[in-house]
Amino acid sequence: MSYTNITNIGIHHTDAIRGLSFYKEELNILEERLFEVASKNNSFEARQGIEHFQNQFVIQHNNIHDLRHKFEKHETNMAVDANSHMGRVSQVFIEEEQNLLNDYRNLEKIIKELRREFNQFLSKWM
16 A cells, blocks of 8 residues: 655645635635625516525535535544554545645636626625
8 A cells, every 4th residue: 555744735725724714714704795785685587596596605504514514524534544544544545635625626626616606796786
């Protein structure tokens, strides 16, 4: 079985966790702006958009929570493996880390697209 030094993994892992925190906070800010729009507009079309974005924000908050949990669980499992192998982890963990980072990049794309769509919505209703 192939092993690698755990320090090679930690940087990307930490960056992703920080990114998830950033996006969580950004969604909170977007929700505040959505509340402003909701308080000023009660047309059917505006309400449809408001409901759409409320749902999307909830979904993305859940996605952030779930992915953060996966990263934390992965980190714990890597630490156990590293303790068993003098600071080195199995190649399996490297592959799992790549999958998690891919999931993070996909989530990042989704949130950026959601932000773009929301800004278009805001320009119409603010």
